[in-house]
Amino acid sequence: MALEVNNICFSYPGSPVTAVERVSMKIEKGERVAIIGQNGAGKSTTAKILNNIYQPTGGTVLVDGVDTKGKTTAQIASHVGYVFQNPNDQIFNDDVVKEIEYVLRYWKLPEEEIVRRRDEVLDITGIRPFMSTHPFDIPLPIRKFLTIAVVLATDPDYVILDEPTAGQDNWGRKQLQTVMEYLQNKGKAIITISHDMEFVAENFERVIVMAHKNVIADGDRRDIFYRQEILSDAKVKPPVSTHIAQELHLERRVLNLEELVAALLQGDA
Amino acid sequence: MSVCIEFENVSYAYPLTKKAAVKQVSFQLETGKCYGIIGPNASGKTTICNLMRGLCPNFYNGTLKGKVIVCGKPMTEWDEAEISVRIGYVFQDPFAQVSGIKETVFEEIGMGLENLGVEQEEMMRRIVEIAKEVQVDHLLQKHPLALSGGQCQRVAFASVLALNSDIIVIDEPTSQLDPEGTEDVFEIISRLKAKGKTVIIAEHKVDLLAEYCDEMLVMADGRLLAKGETRAVLADPALEENGVQIPQVVQLANALAKAGKPLGAIPVNEKETMELLEQWRGGRDDGAGSK
Numbered sequence: 001m002a003l004e005v006n007n008i009c010f011s012y013p014g015s016p017v018t019a020v021e022r023v024s025m026k027i028e029k030g031e032r033v034a035i036i037g038q039n040g041a042g043k044s045t046t047a048k049i050l051n052n053i054y055q056p057t058g059g060t061v062l063v064d065g066v067d068t069k070g071k072t073t074a075q076i077a078s079h080v081g082y083v084f085q086n087p088n089d090q091i092f093n094d095d096v097v098k099e100i101e102y103v104l105r106y107w108k109l110p111e112e113e114i115v116r117r118r119d120e121v122l123d124i125t126g127i128r129p130f131m132s133t134h135p136f137d138i139p140l141p142i143r144k145f146l147t148i149a150v151v152l153a154t155d156p157d158y159v160i161l162d163e164p165t166a167g168q169d170n171w172g173r174k175q176l177q178t179v180m181e182y183l184q185n186k187g188k189a190i191i192t193i194s195h196d197m198e199f200v201a202e203n204f205e206r207v208i209v210m211a212h213k214n215v216i217a218d219g220d221r222r223d224i225f226y227r228q229e230i231l232s233d234a235k236v237k238p239p240v241s242t243h244i245a246q247e248l249h250l251e252r253r254v255l256n257l258e259e260l261v262a263a264l265l266q267g268d269a
Numbered sequence: 270m271s272v273c274i275e276f277e278n279v280s281y282a283y284p285l286t287k288k289a290a291v292k293q294v295s296f297q298l299e300t301g302k303c304y305g306i307i308g309p310n311a312s313g314k315t316t317i318c319n320l321m322r323g324l325c326p327n328f329y330n331g332t333l334k335g336k337v338i339v340c341g342k343p344m345t346e347w348d349e350a351e352i353s354v355r356i357g358y359v360f361q362d363p364f365a366q367v368s369g370i371k372e373t374v375f376e377e378i379g380m381g382l383e384n385l386g387v388e389q390e391e392m393m394r395r396i397v398e399i400a401k402e403v404q405v406d407h408l409l410q411k412h413p414l415a416l417s418g419g420q421c422q423r424v425a426f427a428s429v430l431a432l433n434s435d436i437i438v439i440d441e442p443t444s445q446l447d448p449e450g451t452e453d454v455f456e457i458i459s460r461l462k463a464k465g466k467t468v469i470i471a472e473h474k475v476d477l478l479a480e481y482c483d484e485m486l487v488m489a490d491g492r493l494l495a496k497g498e499t500r501a502v503l504a505d506p507a508l509e510e511n512g513v514q515i516p517q518v519v520q521l522a523n524a525l526a527k528a529g530k531p532l533g534a535i536p537v538n539e540k541e542t543m544e545l546l547e548q549w550r551g552g553r554d555d556g557a558g559s560k
Contacts, residue, residue, distance in 0.1 A: 039419060039447040086418055088364070140362065141310045167444040169309040169473060170512045195447050198517070237448065240476065240517040240539065247543055248550075257517060261524045267550070 001029040001064050003050055003080060003158045003189065008059035010045055019045040021213045022059065029157055032180070032190045034200040034221075037210035038235045043193045044085075046210070047160050050191070052076035064157075077103075081156035085163040085193075087143040091135045096127065096146060099135055100153050121149040124182045126175045141167045148179055158189045165196040173199070197239045201225060201255040209234045222253045272341075273436055273467050274298040274321055279335035281316060281325050290316040292491040293335070298469065300435075303462045305478035305499070306471040308488030309512050314471040315361060317488065318440045321469065322358045323347060339436075354385065357434035359426055361441045361471075366425035367413040374400075374416070375409040378427045385432075395431055403427045403457060419446045426457070436467045443474060455481055476516040479503060479537040487513055504535045518542040525549075 004026040011018040020042040027033050035043045048054045049061060052073045061068040063079050084090045093099035100121060104114045122128040125145040130138050135146060144164070151159060164176055180203060183190050194200050200207060200221070207224040209217040211234040217224055224230065225238040226246070237243065245254035245263060252263045275297045282289040291313045298304055306314045319325040323344045326333045337344040339352065347355075360366040371377040375396060382392045400406040403423045408416065413424060426442065439458070443451040455477055461468050462481075472478050478485070478499075485502040487495040489511040495502050502508075503519045515523075518539060522532045532549055536542040 038449065139310055167310075167441060167473060170514050171309055235449065241521070244518075244521070244539065244542060244546070248546060257520055257524065260521065261528065264525065264546070264550075265528055265530065 001157070002062075003027045003064075003191075004062040005046070005049060005056075006060045006062075008046070008049055008056040008061065010049060010054055010056050010058075018057075018213060020049070023210075023214055024059075025208060025215060025218065027158065027189050027191060029189050030184075030187045031206060032184070032204045033206045033208060034192045034194055034204035035208045035210060036194065036197070036200060036234070036236055041210040041234065042213045043210050044162065047082070047162065047191065047193055050158070051080045051082040051160060053082065077156070078107075078154055079156055080158040080160065081151035081154055082160045083144075083148050083151050083162060083164065085166065087140065087147045088136075090147045090150070091143070094134060096131050096133065096135055096138075099146060100149050103150070103154050117153045117155070121152040124152060124179055125149040126178070141169065141172050144168070145172075145175060145179075152179070152182075156188070158191065159183055161190065161192045161194075163194055163196075164192060165194065165199045177203075197225075197237065197242075198256070201239045201242065209236065211235070222255060225255065226253055271300045272297045273300045273339065274469075275336075275338040276320070277336040277338065279320060279333070279337060281320060281331060281333050283316075283325075283329055283331045286331075288491075290491055291320065294491075294493045295335075296486065296493060296496050298467065300467050301462075301465050302483045303458065303468045303481060304470070304484050304486060305475075305482035306469065306486045306488060307473075307475055307478060307513060308494070309514075312488040313491045314488050315440055316491075317486070318358070318438050318469070318471055321436075321438050322356050323349070323352050324358075354381075354432055355434060355436060357429040357432050357437040359429050359437070359439040359442055361444065363418065363421040363425040364414075366428070367421065369414065371413060373409065374405060374411050374413055374424050377413045377424060378405075378409075378431050381428060381432045399427045399431050402430065402460075404453065419450050422446060422454075423450070426454070430457075430461075434466075437461060437469070439468065439470045441472055442470065443472065443477075451477065473514065475514050476518070479516045479519070487511075489513060500535050500537055503537065 006024050007022045009018055009022060010020050023046055037043050049056050052068050068076055091099060093102060100118050101114055125148050127145050127149055165173060180190055205221060207221045208215055209230055216233060217230045225242050231238060241257045241260040242254055245260055250263050254260045254263055276294050279291060279294045280289050281291045306317055308314050316325060320337050325331060367377055368380055371380055378399060379392050379396045400409055403426050405423045405427055408420060442454050458468055459481060482499050484497060485499050487502060487508060494507060494511055495505050503515055508515050518536045522535050525532050532545045534545060536545055
């Protein structure tokens with residue numbers, strides 16, 4: 001079971017330049033993968049092709065072995081869920097419950113299943129206190145969790161989170177951990193596009209680096225964040241703790257604050 | 270230093286809400302300084318910004334107690350048009366900032382100047398200058414509503430900078446930007462500071478705020494938890510206890526102190542951290558091992 005793109009190309013309608021060129025990647029169910037790179041590197045375009053929001057102009061997209069060509073975004077959305085960077089791009093109902101239940105009702109799921117899923121995602125995303133608030137009166141960072149709830153309710157096997165930590169405080173970051181643990185326990189794949197390297201290093205074992213409309217590296221986070229030439233080519237900085245460890249020439253490969261502190265204290269012993 | 274903004278025991282509640290968004294807040298801000306407002310979401314950061322600009326209660330209505338004083342004059346005595354020029358305000362949601370009535374980015378940036386009756390030639394000169402400064406000069410012919418989040422944020426910034434206000438209040442300017450764009454924004458902010466402007470920024474990216482701001486105001490649950498010089502405020506353990514995000518380098522210093530091996534000072538950027546760590550390691554070459 002995997003989400004796979006082979007040699008995909010895409011250019012926006014009317015644009016003479018391509019946004020991605022012959023990009024290939026394969027993401028297995030249950031994996032946690034981060035796609036990193038500068039704005040314009042092709043990250044979001046690739047992610048939107050994975051979800052069939054865009055049809056590639058070349059190459060193939062396979063969801064669990066099935067070619068998405070000719071399929072509608074709605075058909076793919078039940079397998080691959082996409083949480084937009086800007087929640088306002090996603091919300092269209094005037095009520096939190098309606099927003100969450102919308103697709104489930106469209107699918108004509110049994111009433112008890114709708115209620116079960118709705119209650120589950122309200123708790124996992126922590127938005128129950130906002131159940132009777134108008135979606136656009138919910139503070140923007142929390143509104144993002146409403147869009148996460150909507151996607152979770154459709155129970156897709158592959159969940160794409162576009163810049164999930166943007167504008168989030170400690171509460172939001174913790175809530176995001178809860179959401180990711182929930183998905184992990186259900187064996188789902190989580191794919192994120194993020195500029196937040198602390199978040200990436202902490203939560204995603206596999207990191208795909210994009211630059212110049214293509215994938216320039218794909219591997220374990222501990223290798224990727226120590227490949228200076230790749231990072232500078234993609235204009236990406238490693239997490240602060242990693243950078244400090246590199247500057248100090250620590251032998252141990254450090255990904256977060258805890259590891260940095262441990263390495264420093266051990267060297268100090 | 271002269272005081273440019275003063276809060277005297279300010280409490281404020283939005284209409285139809287029972288709970289005050291801001292409770293008994295008092296502080297003074299000095300002209301020419303850069304202030305960071307930090308704190309969890311819903312702690313009152315945006316409301317403080319709205320109060321400074323008079324949007325609470327003038328636009329949002331609601332109940333205000335206490336006094337907001339701008340340049341020695343109570344908010345209630347300020348003319349709305351005058352205060353909108355004196356205090357430039359960059360909104361959190363850039364799409365809420367663009368007017369929606371202008372066809373091009375060029376006109377959007379110029380709208381404030383147009384309203385002020387600035388001469389056409391001067392207006393065009395300023396629009397182009399500002400557009401270059403925030404790197405949207407290649408977008409001048411585009412429709413404001415056809416921009417990406419990051420582009421829109423820059424245009425919103427440009428339309429405020431065009432007014433050349435003395436005081437600039439910025440609510441989460443970088444939420445839609447990538448790291449390069451974020452650094453560009455802070456670059457603009459430091460130039461504003463160099464020009465003697467007073468800058469107030471509410472942000473989650475505490476790592477960057479710590480580097481650029483002279484002082485910090487920390488909000489928690491509508492109250493002012495701490496205010497003062499950046500380094501002193503960030504060292505306050507009350508911040509972590511109240512769920513306030515603090516910079517990675519400060520967390521590092523705290524963790525080392527907790528382990529009984531303090532760094533000796535609180536760093537506010539990576540350069541300082543490196544210097545402190547070099548000293549901390551005392552030039553020894555042991556277990557942690559140089560390559």
